[in-house]
Amino acid sequence: xxxxxxxxxxxxxxxxxxxxxxxxxxxxxxxxxxxxxxxxxxxxxxxxxxxxxxxxxxxxxxxxxxxxxxxxxxxxxxxxxxxxxxxxxxxxxxxxxxxxxxxxxxxxxxxxxxxxxxxxxxxxxxxxxxxxxxxxxxxxxxxxxxxxxxxxxxxxxxxxxxxxxxxxxxxxxxxxxxxxxxxxxxxxxxxxxxxxxxxxxxxxxxxxxxxxxxxxxxxxxxxxxxxxxxxxxxxxxxxxxxxxxxxxxx
Amino acid sequence: xxxxxxxxxxxxxxxxxxxxxxxxxxxxxxxxxxxxxxxxxxxxxxxxxxxxxxxxxxxxxxxxxxxxxxxxxxxxxxxxxxxxxxxxxxxxxxxxxxxxxxxxxxxxxxxxxxxxxxxxxxxxxxxxxxxxxxxxxxxxxxxxxxxxxxxxxxxxxxxxxxxxxxxxxxxxxxxxxxxxxxxxxxxxxxxxxxxxxxxxxxxxxxxxxxxxxxxxxxxxxxxxxxxxxxxxxxxxxxxxxxxxxxxxxxxxxxxx
Ligand SMILES: Nc1ncnc2c1ncn2[C@@H]1O[C@H](COP(=O)(O)OP(=O)(O)OP(=O)(O)O)[C@@H](O)[C@H]1O
Ligand SMILES: [Mg+2]
Numbered sequence: 001x002x003x004x005x006x007x008x009x010x011x012x013x014x015x016x017x018x019x020x021x022x023x024x025x026x027x028x029x030x031x032x033x034x035x036x037x038x039x040x041x042x043x044x045x046x047x048x049x050x051x052x053x054x055x056x057x058x059x060x061x062x063x064x065x066x067x068x069x070x071x072x073x074x075x076x077x078x079x080x081x082x083x084x085x086x087x088x089x090x091x092x093x094x095x096x097x098x099x100x101x102x103x104x105x106x107x108x109x110x111x112x113x114x115x116x117x118x119x120x121x122x123x124x125x126x127x128x129x130x131x132x133x134x135x136x137x138x139x140x141x142x143x144x145x146x147x148x149x150x151x152x153x154x155x156x157x158x159x160x161x162x163x164x165x166x167x168x169x170x171x172x173x174x175x176x177x178x179x180x181x182x183x184x185x186x187x188x189x190x191x192x193x194x195x196x197x198x199x200x201x202x203x204x205x206x207x208x209x210x211x212x213x214x215x216x217x218x219x220x221x222x223x224x225x226x227x228x229x230x231x232x233x234x235x236x237x238x239x240x241x242x243x244x245x246x247x248x249x250x
Numbered sequence: 251x252x253x254x255x256x257x258x259x260x261x262x263x264x265x266x267x268x269x270x271x272x273x274x275x276x277x278x279x280x281x282x283x284x285x286x287x288x289x290x291x292x293x294x295x296x297x298x299x300x301x302x303x304x305x306x307x308x309x310x311x312x313x314x315x316x317x318x319x320x321x322x323x324x325x326x327x328x329x330x331x332x333x334x335x336x337x338x339x340x341x342x343x344x345x346x347x348x349x350x351x352x353x354x355x356x357x358x359x360x361x362x363x364x365x366x367x368x369x370x371x372x373x374x375x376x377x378x379x380x381x382x383x384x385x386x387x388x389x390x391x392x393x394x395x396x397x398x399x400x401x402x403x404x405x406x407x408x409x410x411x412x413x414x415x416x417x418x419x420x421x422x423x424x425x426x427x428x429x430x431x432x433x434x435x436x437x438x439x440x441x442x443x444x445x446x447x448x449x450x451x452x453x454x455x456x457x458x459x460x461x462x463x464x465x466x467x468x469x470x471x472x473x474x475x476x477x478x479x480x481x482x483x484x485x486x487x488x489x490x491x492x493x494x495x496x497x498x499x500x501x502x503x504x505x506x
Contacts, residue, residue, distance in 0.1 A: 058354075
C-alpha cells in the first residue's frame, strides 16, 4: 500500500475490555492509517497491552467495534494474524530453542516454505545483528539481543502491521538507537507500526501520531510536535505528566 | 469462538515439542523407562520367584503388559501437566504461538497429541523389549497397539484437564499422589483385581487404567478378555469426552 492513500488499516469504535469487574479499556475510539507509525502512551495499567491483545485477537472484545484490515477478529482471526507481527511485552521467546530455531519455528506457524524460511532467517539475523548468535540458546543472549530477536521474530511473515509492546524497555542507549534505526527502515518500507513505550523521547522521535491513554480512556491524541505546541510544553514527557498527573498508578 | 480445529496447525505445535525432544530424547527415554524397568526387575523377578503363576501365566508375563500401560499413563500425564504448565505459565509459549495463525485451541490439541506421542515412544520401546525377551505369546498382541494409542490420548487429555485447573505445581502433586498412584496400584498392575473385595472390584472398573491393562494382558497371551468391547467403548468415550472438555477449559483459561 502506498503511503499517500489513507487507508484505515485499524479502526476501533467505543472499544471496551472488561476483566470481570475491572474495566481495563473503557470505550476508546481511534484509527490507524496504513503506513503510519502510531504510538500508545499511558501510565502503567492504562490499558495499552490489553488494547494490543484485542487487536491480535488474544483477548476478545467485550463491547464496541474493532476492525483490522476491515475484518473483525471474532470472525477472521486467522486471516488477520497472517498479516500481523507481534513483539509482546513479556519477552516470550522460546527458551527450549536456539536463536535461529525461534525464527524457524515461527516461519513454520506462518506456513513459509523451506526456501522462504532460510532466506528470511538470514535476512533478519543480519538486519538485527544476531548472526553470530544464531545457534546459541536464548539464555545466552543479553537483554538487548533478546529484544532484537523478539522484533525479528515478529517480522518473519513480512507483516503489514507490526505491533511492538515496549520493545526498548531495558535497553542501553546504544541498543535503543539501533532499534530506532531498524524501526525507521521498516516504516520506510511501508510497514504500519503500533508502538507502546514509556520513553517519551522515543515516541517523540518515532511516532507520526500518538494517543495518550489513562484509566482505559483516551485523553489526548495527535502528532507529538503539534501536541507539544498546543499545550505549550517543552517536550512530550512534560506533556505526559501534565495530562496524567504525578501520582503512581499501579 | 466458533473456529474449528485445523489439524495442520495442531501438528505444527506438536512438531515444536518434538523438535525440543530430539535434543534430549535419550535422557527422556531413560527417565521414562527407569521406573518400569525397576518394577519389572524388582517385582517381576523378586516376587515372581515366590508367586510363579497368576491367572495361568508366569508372573513376569502377567506383569509386563500392565507395565507398558502404566508407563504410558505416567509419561503422558507428566507431559501435559508439569511440562505443558511450564510452557503455558512460565515460558508463555502458548501465548506466543497464538500470535501466529495457529489458534489457542490448536495449541492445546498439539500439546495433547505430543503428550500422547511421547508416552507412546517409551511405551513402544518397552513393548519391543518385552517382545524380544519372549514374553509375548501371540501375534494378537499387535491389536494392543490401537488400545495403547487410546490410553496415551486418554491420559494426555486428562493431564491437560488437570492443567486447566492448576494454579501452581502443587496441584499436580495432589493429582499424582491421590489420583494416578492409587490407580496404578488398584488397576490390576501387580495383582488381579478379582482378588479385591467385591465392592472395591466394582470400583476399579471405573478406573480408566484398569481397562487397557486387562485388554492388553489378554491380547499378549492371545485372548480377547471378557468385557473387551465394553471396556474399549468405555475408554474411547472417556477419551473423547475428556479431550473435548480439556480443550474447552484451557480455551476459557487462556482467552480472557
Ligand atoms: N488477564 C488479566 N486479568 C485481569 N486483569 C488484567 C489482565 N490483564 C490486564 N489486566 C488489568 O487490566 C489493566 C490494564 O492492563 P494493561 O496490561 O493493558 O496495562 P498497560 O497499559 O499495558 O500497562 P503497562 O504499562 O504496565 O504495561 C490493569 O489494571 C491490569 O491489572
Ligand atoms: Mg503493557
